[in-house]
Amino acid sequence: MSLLVVMGSGETAPTMVKVHREVIAQSAAAAGGGPAVMLDTPFGFQMNADDLVTRTQAYFADSVGTPVEVARWRRGDQPTVDAERALTLLHRASWAFAGPGSPTYTLRQWVGTPVPEALLDVAARGGTLVFGSAAACTLGTHTIPVYEIYKVGEEPRWAQGLDLMGRLTGIECVVVPHYDNAEGGGHDTRFCYLGEQRLVALEADLPDEVGVLGVDEHTALVVDLVARTARVAGNGLVTVRRRGASRTFPAGTVLTLDELGALLRGEAVGAPGGDVPVPDAAADPAAAAEPAGAVADTGGEAVATSLADATARARERFDVALAASDVDGCVTAILDLESAMVAWSTDTLQSDQADSARRTLRALVVRLGELAHVGARDPRAVVAPFVELLLEVRGRARAAKDFGTSDLVRDRLTAAGVEVRDTPDGATWHLQEG
Incomplete structure (x- = not known):
């Protein structure tokens, strides 16, 4: 079996563990049972490259x-x-x-070296290639210079890609990971941070036979090079786009490579999926920035698609539990957040999310401590036995016309914050505010 796996993001995140395990299980006996190997090129220019290697190895191990x-x-x-x-x-x-890393840096270090042929040889021997984020960008005929356009402000342009996708499948396309990115909030960062306006301009420069293959974040396209099929896995969608018109395929969809190639060339085929309009980011930035969201796992629980998402959910659960004085619920929310921080600690694309999660965790602990000061139990339930006993004493005093004792009990309860009201049905009481 030979596989090419294209991941839109999350390649070292908890969301993609299941996909990695399935792919590795499929390819365990391939290529003579050789080792699993990672190339550190995409982030090799970063000062924390050694740390990223360690975190990636920890994630897979x-x-x-x-x-x-x-x-x-x-x-x-x-x-x-x-x-x-x-x-x-x-x-x-x-x-x-x-x-993850920089697509153009990766190309500069690989083009003209034996690396591309060595990668193709892995697949030729029945092995598996897994390319995510920046590395995924290099697979097509053309590559998005993400850093140069989004970070530096260069004019939109294509860089020459490795075309490993074409050489392995015969399909000419541009691979765009982070397709549904929503980090921009009010401005459009879909399509690997390009946004609609830039992607439209770049599409016009593509050869007619080349389409755009978009892979959402926390999503994978698993290409079986022997069976010549492509399966969508993970949380989001895979999109085939040609000159502004898109067709989307959810997780579980299986296409033949002939169908996928025809769609990318703009040829109508009876493949599953739906034609969808592309939102106009200028007209509705909020709609353009809407994330793919979470999906339900087999237990019905929503799966967080980032550490920021997991943090927000834990904080929301804590707030609900705190309002109900549910100590166990508060503790569970804190423990869940700590577990999420550990699970996401190996993700190489977290930016400042770990720091934010840590701040949230500390704040939740402090708020739980404040609850301990005031007590989580309903104060009425705590004092009720004592108040009821004193009201019984007061009732007996009133029945004996001992109004001095009756008034004394009432006055002392009032001073303690318990307001007593006499009604035709008997005395009632409630705790005063403050």
Whole structure:
């Protein structure tokens, strides 16, 4: 079996653990049972590259259950002996992974080197290639220079892609991960941070036979190169887009590669999916920025699609529990948030979300402490036995016409914050505010 797995994001997030496990299980006996290998090129320029390697290895070892070796290729001009070590590891690999970082940096370090051919060889030997985020951008005929356009402000343009997708499947396309990104809030950051206006301009520069293959965040397209099928997995959608017209495919959809290729070329086929209009970000930025949201797992519980999402849910559950003086509910929300922080700690795309989650966790602990000061139990239930006993004493005093004792009991209760009211049906009481 040979697989090409394209992930829109979340390749080191809890949301994609199930997909990774399924893919690795499918390819476990492939390519002679060689090692699982990751390439560190996409983020090789970052100062925290070593930390990202450690976190990625921890994710696959601890969450996915697969140890991963590192084919170190941070620069194309590294010493020959280091390059040969990396290539030798790739030539033994049954599963190879590359993920977040910069697409154009990755291309600069791979083009003109043996790396692309070594990756193709993994698939040729029956192995699996898993490309996510930045690495996924490089798979097509053209690549989005994400950093240069979104961060630096360069004019929209294409970079030449590796076209590994074309060489493996015969399908010419542009791969766009982060397709449903909503980080921009009020402004449009869909389509790998391009937004609608820029994508429209770039589409006009594509050759007629090349379409756009969009993969939502926390979503994967699993391509079986032998069976020539493509299956959508994960939380979101895969989109085939041509010159502004889109067709979407939810998780569970299976297309043949012939169907997928025809759609990307603009040929009508009877494949599943739906034609959808593309929202106008200028007319309705909120609609354009709407995230794909969570999906229900087998237990019916919504699955958080980011640490920020998990934090917001924990805070909401805590607020509800606190309002009901539900101590166990408050503690559960705090413990769930701590578990989410651990689960997402290996994700390489979290930015400041970990710091925000930590601040929220500390705030929830403080608020739980404040609840301990005032007490979680209903104060009426706490004092009721004592108040009822005193009212019984007062009632007997009134029956004996001992009004001095009756008034004394009432006055002392009032001073203690318990208001007593005499009614035709007997005395009633309630706790005064403050």
